[in-house]
Amino acid sequence: MTAQLIDGVALSRQLRAALRERVAALNGRGCRPGLAVILVGDDPASQVYVRNKVKACAEVGIHSVLQTHPASLTEQALLQHIDALNADPAIHGILVQLPLPPHIDAQRVIEAIAPDKDVDGFHVANAGALMVGQPGFRPCTPYGCMKMLEHIGCALRGKHAVVIGRSNIVGKPMAMLLLQAHATVTICHSATAELAHHTRQADVLVAAVGRPALVTADMVKPGAVVIDVGMNRDATGKLCGDVDFEGVRQVASWITPVPGGVGPMTITMLLTNTVEAAERRLTTPSF
Numbered sequence: 001m002t003a004q005l006i007d008g009v010a011l012s013r014q015l016r017a018a019l020r021e022r023v024a025a026l027n028g029r030g031c032r033p034g035l036a037v038i039l040v041g042d043d044p045a046s047q048v049y050v051r052n053k054v055k056a057c058a059e060v061g062i063h064s065v066l067q068t069h070p071a072s073l074t075e076q077a078l079l080q081h082i083d084a085l086n087a088d089p090a091i092h093g094i095l096v097q098l099p100l101p102p103h104i105d106a107q108r109v110i111e112a113i114a115p116d117k118d119v120d121g122f123h124v125a126n127a128g129a130l131m132v133g134q135p136g137f138r139p140c141t142p143y144g145c146m147k148m149l150e151h152i153g154c155a156l157r158g159k160h161a162v163v164i165g166r167s168n169i170v171g172k173p174m175a176m177l178l179l180q181a182h183a184t185v186t187i188c189h190s191a192t193a194e195l196a197h198h199t200r201q202a203d204v205l206v207a208a209v210g211r212p213a214l215v216t217a218d219m220v221k222p223g224a225v226v227i228d229v230g231m232n233r234d235a236t237g238k239l240c241g242d243v244d245f246e247g248v249r250q251v252a253s254w255i256t257p258v259p260g261g262v263g264p265m266t267i268t269m270l271l272t273n274t275v276e277a278a279e280r281r282l283t284t285p286s287f
């Protein structure tokens with residue numbers, strides 16, 4: 001079997017076209033959705049990612065404000081910038097690019113963002129809402145993975161989904177979303193004994209670890225759907241995921257490429273959450 005590709009660029013194009021219409025409808029009601037992106041320090045990779053987010057906003061008509069600060073910015077000063085954005089009615093979403101310099105407590109910064117502007121879905125209020133099945137912002141990467149599964153018509157009820165990775169940003173929320181979709185969910189991590197024993201049972205396998213070629217063909221059940229969240233650079237500087245793509249595509253039924261898979265979908269879901277934040281404010285001004 002040779003797996004079919006889940007094309008994150010093509011699906012993003014579709015979803016962004018629909019978002020443009022939602023933005024136009026908001027404009028008609030006198031609202032221009034706005035996203036603030038805060039970058040602290042001069043990590044080159046972060047600069048590229050942030051520029052891509054700003055570009056994507058323009059593509060769907062979201063107004064974006066990019067704040068860049070030197071790595072020496074104090075935590076207190078950062079918290080003050082967030083307070084100002086929390087109070088700014090032109091801003092519906094706030095994203096603080098991670099990682100932050102080591103002298104800044106990232107979790108404290110995230111908790112300072114108003115939960116109704118937390119379009120990353122990292123605030124405990126949104127994490128808690130996901131946990132108990134209430135409405136809230138879903139973290140963009142797992143949300144994008146769910147959209148990809150939906151797009152290929154993957155019925156999750158009763159399926160065995162295995163997530164490798166337990167970060168607050170990807171692994172844990174991914175597992176919760178799969179659980180909400182009635183999958184049987186296993187979470188594997190660095191202390192898991194016999195990783196391959198678990199992954200071989202997966203109808204849906206999500207790799208979110210950050211280790212090139214962690215998932216090889218022998219670890220994949222024939223016909224499985226494989227979602228590669230990894231974003232690594234190989235020795236030659238080429239972008240690669242956590243999955244040995246050439247090997248695994250011979251066994252899987254569907255697979256996401258890197259680049260062109262989960263990455264673009266992450267940005268698309270950020271745009272989605274921002275439009276949703278603006279829509280919510282119009283419908284529920286007190287939200």
Ligand SMILES: Nc1nc(=O)c2c([nH]1)NC[C@@H]1CN(c3ccc(C(=O)N[C@@H](CCC(=O)O)C(=O)O)cc3)C=[N+]21
Nearest residue numbers: 049095096097098099120239259260261263264266267
């Ligand atoms: N507060 C916060 N929210 C984030 O969502 C967040 C963050 N911090 N810090 C960094 C990570 C990383 N991330 C990516 C998103 C899209 C691509 C993406 O579009 N990747 C392209 C390729 C890009 C390239 O060539 O380097 C692709 O996979 O096709 C990559 C990485 C969001 N992050």
Ligand SMILES: [Mg+2]
Nearest residue numbers: 260261262263
């Ligand atoms: Mg990708």
